Amino acid sequence: METEPLALDVLYVLLLASVVLCGALGLALRRASRRHSVAAPTNPSHELVATEVDRTGRQHEMQLNAVLAERDQALAANQHLYSQLIELQGSMEARMEAEVDGRLAAALEARLEAAVEARVAAVLETKVETGVAARLAEASAKALARFAPRDTGQVQEPPGAPPQSPAVPHQLPLGRDxxxxxxxxxxxxxxxxxxxxxxxxxxxxxxxxxxxxxxxxxxxxxxxxxxxxxxxxxxxxxxxxxxxxxxxxxxxxxxxxxxxxxxxxxxxxxxxxxxxxxxxxxxxxxxxxxxxxxxxxxxxxxxxxxxxxxxxxxxxxxxxxxxxxxxxxxxxxxxxxxxxxxxxxxxxxxxxxxxxxxxxxxxxxxxxxxxxxxxxxxxxxxxxxxxxxxxxxxxxxxxxxxxxxxxxxxxxxxxxxxxxxxxxxxxxxxxxxxxxxxxxxxxxxxxxxxxxxxxxxxxxxxxxxxxxxxxxxx
CATH class of the missing domain: 3.60.40.10 (PPM-type phosphatase domain)
Incomplete structure (x- = not known):
């Protein structure tokens, strides 16, 4: 059957208008449903979606909390390891310090002992030399005192005395007594x-x-x-x-x-x-x-x-x-x-x-x-x-x-x-x-x-x- 071109145009226009109207209505309904779901959802499908969203959010939140907990445990373990590291470092430093101090003390003691031994040896050697010299001087003085007529450290003759003192008699005494x-x-x-x-x-x-x-x-x-x-x-x-x-x-x-x-x-x-x-x-x-x-x-x-x-x-x-x-x-x-x-x-x-x-x-x-x-x-x-x-x-x-x-x-x-x-x-x-x-x-x-x-x-x-x-x- 044949249709008139004008009628077809009108029909196309009406069809287009209906399509546009349907699209506008659909858009309006979609906006209305969105507003209704936010305000007070009444649609079960919407509730199911919201529930699923909530469940998914909670899962994500639990996963996030689990991750955060693992992170906190890792941080705590890290802090514990850091504390042990600090303690170990302090212990190592103390041991190294003690070792160094001990070695320094031993070295100083060895040097001091060596210095003291050298000093004592020098003093003893000096005292021995002094003692030997004193003994020699004393022996010389004794020899001089024994064989010399007078001690060289004192006045040889008293005032007014002639040399060759003491006096020696030149004749024997006379008399019966x-x-x-x-x-x-x-x-x-x-x-x-x-x-x-x-x-x-x-x-x-x-x-x-x-x-x-x-x-x-x-x-x-x-x-x-x-x-x-x-x-x-x-x-x-x-x-x-x-x-x-x-x-x-x-x-x-x-x-x-x-x-x-x-x-x-x-x-x-x-x-x-x-x-x-x-x-x-x-x-x-x-x-x-x-x-x-x-x-x-x-x-x-x-x-x-x-x-x-x-x-x-x-x-x-x-x-x-x-x-x-x-x-x-x-x-x-x-x-x-x-x-x-x-x-x-x-x-x-x-x-x-x-x-x-x-x-x-x-x-x-x-x-x-x-x-x-x-x-x-x-x-x-x-x-x-x-x-x-x-x-x-x-x-x-x-x-x-x-x-x-x-x-x-x-x-x-x-x-x-x-x-x-x-x-x-x-x-x-x-x-x-x-x-x-x-x-x-x-x-x-x-x-x-x-x-x-x-x-x-x-x-x-x-x-x-x-x-x-x-x-x-x-």
């Missing part, structure tokens, strides 16, 4: 060094006279505490038997003191003065018989000296031939010349910081003390008195010595030399060492220096307080 030209004695008694010498005087040598002095050092065994007795006796210058009288006086005094040993020991022990400022009385001022000073000690000493005087009278009787008594006996004593000046010293032995001494005597002999290079008189008797007749003039004194003091019990001629300013200093220097050889001490006493006195007799005591402080033997 002759004794040796010189005698020397001594002992090292711990802290107390004792030297004694008696030498014929220069004038007596020139005149051919014999020595009339005597010295003696003895231990008084009868006194309970160890006590040393030092005695110097000077006979009459021109006495015929004065040397025998001096010798007899020394020996008799030791025997007489022994008779009173127990009582003397008690008196001497009671004599210690607790006050060091009043321990040393004035020289020679403690008179025998003065009870205010020391009457009991003085009585014992006077009794002993009376026995000495009786013994000297026996010398006059035996040697001079006296048989009578009274005036005849006194005349014989004057003829044979047995007058003796006597000084003795009792000294306690042992270690003492303040050593006690008792000096007593009759005549012009005396006791000197050297302290700090200065000589001082600590005891002097009555110059005009003599034994055997002058027992009533006996004097005594207590005094003390400190370590490094020197005491000299001497006759007037030696005291004259020691108290001279120039010679006293020379003797002080010579005797400063404190332990001279016997021959050296004898040479010092026998030095060729003129003096107004006659024979020279002296006993010297060096006090060192304790035995360990005494000088070693040269």
């Amino acid at each position: 002759c004794a040796a030209d010189s005698t020397v004695d001594g002992a090292d008694l711990g802290p107390l060094i004792v030297r004694a010498a008696s030498v014929r005087g220069p004038r007596q040598r020139e005149d051919g006279e014999h020595r009339r002095d005597a010295v003696m050092v003895r231990l008084v065994e009868e006194i309970p505490s160890p006590t040393l007795l030092s005695v110097v006796a000077a006979g009459a210058p021109r006495g015929l038997w004065s040397q025998s009288a001096a010798q007899r006086a020394c020996r008799s005094l030791a025997a007489q003191l022994g008779h009173y040993g127990e009582r003397l020991g008690g008196v001497l022990d009671r004599g210690r003065d607790p006050d060091p400022h009043t321990a040393t009385p004035p020289a020679g001022h403690a008179a025998v018989g003065d009870e205010a000073e020391d009457g009991e000690l003085g009585g014992l000493l006077r009794a002993a000296v009376q026995g000495v005087g009786h013994s000297i009278r026996l010398v006059a009787r035996d040697e001079g031939g006296a048989t009578g008594v009274g005036a005849d006996a006194a005349k014989t004593e004057a003829d044979v010349g047995v007058d003796v000046a006597l000084t003795a010293l009792l000294s306690e032995l042992g270690d003492h910081q303040r050593r006690r001494h008792v000096a007593f005597g009759i005549g012009d002999t005396c006791v000197l003390r050297l302290r700090n290079g200065v000589w001082e008189t600590v005891f002097a008797g009555v110059r005009e008195a003599r034994l055997p007749t002058g027992v009533g003039e006996l004097r005594c004194a207590r005094f003390e010595t400190r370590p490094n003091d020197l005491v000299a019990v001497c006759t007037a001629s030696v005291a004259e030399l020691l108290l001279r300013e120039d010679l006293g200093e020379w003797f002080a220097l010579r005797w400063a060492r404190g332990r001279p050889h016997l021959t050296e001490f004898f040479s010092d006493v026998n030095v060729r220096v003129r003096c107004t006195g006659g024979d020279r007799s002296v006993v010297c005591l060096w006090d060192f307080g304790e035995a360990r402080r005494a000088p070693e033997p040269a």
Whole structure:
């Protein structure tokens, strides 16, 4: 069938319009359904879609949470590994530090030990060399002191002395009472060094006279505490038997003191003065018989000296031939010349910081003390008195010595030399060492220096307080 072209066009237009309208309606419906699904879905299909979306979202959320949890676990494990790494690094650093410190300490210790060993070896080598040099020097000094006439470190000759001292006698003495030209004695008694010498005087040598002095050092065994007795006796210058009288006086005094040993020991022990400022009385001022000073000690000493005087009278009787008594006996004593000046010293032995001494005597002999290079008189008797007749003039004194003091019990001629300013200093220097050889001490006493006195007799005591402080033997 045939259709009109216009109708076909209209039909096409209507069909096109219907298509457009249907499309517009469909678009409107789609927009409306979208708005309705957002606002309040009522379409089940839409709900199913929403549910599926929700389920899918939750799955994705769970997966995301699982991933996040794995990430957190990985971060925690990483943090733990990092902490372990830091700890391991610290431990390694500490071990390395300790190892380095240990190796450094070992190296330093090794270097220090090596340095110390080298230093010790050097010091020991130096000390050995110094010791060897000192020993060689000491040996040389000893050899010089032994074989040379004088020690090179001191004054060779005293002031005013000619060369080639000491003096040597050129002739033997004359007379029936002759004794040796010189005698020397001594002992090292711990802290107390004792030297004694008696030498014929220069004038007596020139005149051919014999020595009339005597010295003696003895231990008084009868006194309970160890006590040393030092005695110097000077006979009459021109006495015929004065040397025998001096010798007899020394020996008799030791025997007489022994008779009173127990009582003397008690008196001497009671004599210690607790006050060091009043321990040393004035020289020679403690008179025998003065009870205010020391009457009991003085009585014992006077009794002993009376026995000495009786013994000297026996010398006059035996040697001079006296048989009578009274005036005849006194005349014989004057003829044979047995007058003796006597000084003795009792000294306690042992270690003492303040050593006690008792000096007593009759005549012009005396006791000197050297302290700090200065000589001082600590005891002097009555110059005009003599034994055997002058027992009533006996004097005594207590005094003390400190370590490094020197005491000299001497006759007037030696005291004259020691108290001279120039010679006293020379003797002080010579005797400063404190332990001279016997021959050296004898040479010092026998030095060729003129003096107004006659024979020279002296006993010297060096006090060192304790035995360990005494000088070693040269």
